[in-house]
Amino acid sequence: GAVVSQHPSRVICKSGTSVKIECRSLDFQATTMFWYRQFPKKSLMLMATSNEGSKATYEQGVEKDKFLINHASLTLSTLTVTSAHPEDSSFYICSASPNKGTTQYFGPGTRLTVL
């Protein structure tokens, strides 16, 4: 089956630093990757849609300068949380899809804690 990896799985950082999270599709090419944020006991909130070779599409209310997304290849997308603050602490999950409207395969998630 399709496998998506995410790295790191857990990160603790100081306020003001930047954190990069990688999302890779290991056995398929992902034309689209999605970045979600999930608060405890809540649903997944779509932050942005990442398309290979073009700019990401951000959801309303998500700061594009705060959450930088790069979709460098058909198998890799990165999310950089810049100048992180404690309120950015959350569970970040990526998903990858071979085609729009088809199955999304989720990565294992990254738990970010900003002190």
Next chain:
Amino acid sequence: GQQVMQIPQYQHVQEGEDFTTYCNSSTTLSNIQWYKQRPGGHPVFLIQLVKSGEVKKQKRLTFQFGEAKKNSSLHITATQTTDVGTYFCAGWSGTYKYIFGTGTRLKVLA
């Protein structure tokens, strides 16, 4: 904007009892997917429904897509402790993204 609501929000059942979660969209959907997320884990794809009125079964799980393609349900027969988790529906409206439902957290008491 498009909203996808799920009820109930929480459900506690005795092992062996049945369980149903309902998913309702404010707009017509092209397709709907269901996911299961175990505590501390990530969502795992269960199934996708595309056709109006479609019914699919996976062992003890039965999935339905409404005739109007605005609602869906997941029914689990004779729950087991391994069914514990949060069940999400996700609707594709034909744009570029899935909208996740609010989720139903299932707890199964042994």
